[in-house]
Amino acid sequence: MSDEKGFWLYDLRVETVLDGREPVCRHVEGESFRVEGENLVFAKGQRVSMYALSAILPLLPAKQRMTDARDWMSTDAEVACPDPHCGGRFRIHRESKRWFSHAETTGLPEARGTPYWKQEGST
Structure with a gap:
């Protein structure tokens, strides 16, 4: 990995939390x-509501990336359900980091390699 161009992303776990609030x-x-x-x-x-998922999805790629410890993306972890009357929240946990090769993930024809999901041993 030292000579190969790539990047690290966190694996995430997104968990439903209510903390005593009532969901709609x-x-x-x-x-x-x-x-x-x-x-x-x-x-x-x-299962996850598609409406709730629509509130969470835009944040996930940013949450996967390493950020400064003082960046709000590092410190804030809960996303509210988009229904203003609902008490549902979604807590995003950063877990282990995973290495991705640029050549395995790019769509640029001159930089392509075998896609990561076609690599031997991938699931």
Whole structure:
């Protein structure tokens, strides 16, 4: 990896939290999904409202990247359900970091390699 051009991204876990608040939408405390690279990974039976997901999605790529410790993206971790009457929140946890090769992730024809998801041993 030292000579190869690439970047690190955090894997994320996005968890539903209520902390005693009453949800209006279907939010079940503790349900979660993972973000691994560009993929949203749901365990069997786990669900997230598409309206709530629309509030979370724009923040996930920024949350995956390393940021200064004083940047709000590093310190703030909860996103509210977009329904103003709903008590649902989504806590974004940064977990382990994953290395991505630029050649495996770019669409630029002159820089392409084998896509990371076609690499041997990938899931």
